[in-house]
Amino acid sequence: MALTFTIADAKGYVYYSLGFLVSFVTLLWLKFKYQYKYVAYFLSITGLALVSCSVMLDRTALHIIDPLWFVTISIYGYFTIGKTYGNILLSISTVFMMIYAVFLLNDNVVSIHGYTLGQKIAMASEFLICLFIVGYFIGHFLDSIKHAEQQVKLSNVNLQKQNDIISDSNDEKTILLQEIHHRVKNNLQVIVSLLRIQASEISSPEAQVNFHEAINRIMSMALIHQRMYEEKNLSALNVEDYFNTLLKDVMYSYDLHVNVSISVTSTLSKIGLKTVVPLGLMMTELVTNSLKHAFTEVEEGEIKLAIFDEDYKSIQVVYSDNGVWKAPSGSSFGMELIDTLTEQLDGKYDRIISKEGTVYQFQIANLDVDSEIESSKL
Numbered sequence: 340m341a342l343t344f345t346i347a348d349a350k351g352y353v354y355y356s357l358g359f360l361v362s363f364v365t366l367l368w369l370k371f372k373y374q375y376k377y378v379a380y381f382l383s384i385t386g387l388a389l390v391s392c393s394v395m396l397d398r399t400a401l402h403i404i405d406p407l408w409f410v411t412i413s414i415y416g417y418f419t420i421g422k423t424y425g426n427i428l429l430s431i432s433t434v435f436m437m438i439y440a441v442f443l444l445n446d447n448v449v450s451i452h453g454y455t456l457g458q459k460i461a462m463a464s465e466f467l468i469c470l471f472i473v474g475y476f477i478g479h480f481l482d483s484i485k486h487a488e489q490q491v492k493l494s495n496v497n498l499q500k501q502n503d504i505i506s507d508s509n510d511e512k513t514i515l516l517q518e519i520h521h522r523v524k525n526n527l528q529v530i531v532s533l534l535r536i537q538a539s540e541i542s543s544p545e546a547q548v549n550f551h552e553a554i555n556r557i558m559s560m561a562l563i564h565q566r567m568y569e570e571k572n573l574s575a576l577n578v579e580d581y582f583n584t585l586l587k588d589v590m591y592s593y594d595l596h597v598n599v600s601i602s603v604t605s606t607l608s609k610i611g612l613k614t615v616v617p618l619g620l621m622m623t624e625l626v627t628n629s630l631k632h633a634f635t636e637v638e639e640g641e642i643k644l645a646i647f648d649e650d651y652k653s654i655q656v657v658y659s660d661n662g663v664w665k666a667p668s669g670s671s672f673g674m675e676l677i678d679t680l681t682e683q684l685d686g687k688y689d690r691i692i693s694k695e696g697t698v699y700q701f702q703i704a705n706l707d708v709d710s711e712i713e714s715s716k717l
Contacts, residue, residue, distance in 0.1 A: 354393045361385045379419035383428060386412045391435045398447055404462060406436055407469040414476045527561035552627055552673070555589050559623040562588065563615060575609035575707070578646055585619055586626050586642065593630045599640035601626075607648040611707025617680040618656070618703070624673045625658050625699060633662020633697065641696075652708050656701040663694065 365382050368374065390408045393400075409432030417425030439447075531554050538550035562585055563576065583603045590599055610618075626642060634640040641661040649655050681688055686703030 383416045524564035559619045578605040601642045603644045605646040613706040621680045629660040659698040661696040
């Protein structure tokens with residue numbers, strides 16, 4: 340093309356010769372250095388400079404093809420360097436074409452008296468080259484999209500296979516864990532049965548009471564494993580369901596002379612194993628104390644348990660009864676156990692005894708939340 344313009348119009352020779360020289364230099368640069376990014380910068384900047392100089396300085400040619408060169412250079416910038424750089428090239432090209440159209444076009448048209456055959460052939464060749472380059476970029480872009488779609492489909496297929504494998508593995512683990520909870524529950528019930536047989540052979544009333552309380556403590560843990568066996572989510576228990584069942588099971592184990600109602604409310608829907616085991620033992624001790632000591636002077640007994648999730652990491656537990664009783668003087672195993680379990684839950688509690696009854700207010704940590712945080716860090 341440079342040779343054609345040299346024959347047709349010697350004034351355009353310099354721009355096309357420089358363009359040919361730039362292209363040759365970039366090819367050598369790529370062959371020996373493989374510095375694609377630097378080549379892209381160099382080629383786009385020099386190409387933009389050559390086309391801009393041609394538009395601004397050459398008055399002997401009507402710049403019909405130059406806007407297409409500007410578009411070609413901008414597309415090249417988009418594909419090789421990125422969107423931001425392509426936008427910059429396109430903006431600069433637009434500014435030069437606007438200046439040409441507003442200030443130089445009329446003078447340029449007046450100075451032209453017609454194209455020779457050589458100039459027409461050169462212009463057609465240049466137009467075809469620009470279209471070829473643009474077509475190449477568009478084709479490459481479409482190939483990239485097609486390849487990306489194929490990769491996405493392949494990734495989705497592999498991901499689905501992995502999900503199926505993980506799902507099958509989780510189902511197997513869930514079944515195994517349910518079986519473990521079921522066996523632990525059965526073993527604890529065997530222990531309870533043995534303790535009951537042993538208690539029936541003991542004549543000491545005090546020893547029988549101790550056995551009875553030990554059985555209730557074991558039953559509170561057995562109930563956890565029973566509920567975990569029944570739950571689909573093996574990491575947490577339904578709060579109201581578990582504590583309603585626990586408190587009523589303890590109540591039914593005593594021969595009461597008054598009617599006692601039990602109510603459980605909670606804003607915490609689920610609770611994990613690390614928290615529910617010590618909390619269940621604490622509630623077992625409290626309801627046992629209420630049933631043994633609180634309702635000797637009332638006609639209708641009432642036990643209430645409220646559990647609130649104050650924030651993500653802490654839980655407030657309020658246990659109350661309407662009985663009138665005096666706590667035994669000195670320390671007892673039950674109260675020592677409550678103190679130990681409260682400390683295990685990183686908590687504290689207040690006990691309020693009045694004529695209306697007794698209230699225990701616990702502030703404890705949700706240990707399962709801490710475990711989730713540590714697991715996420717790992």
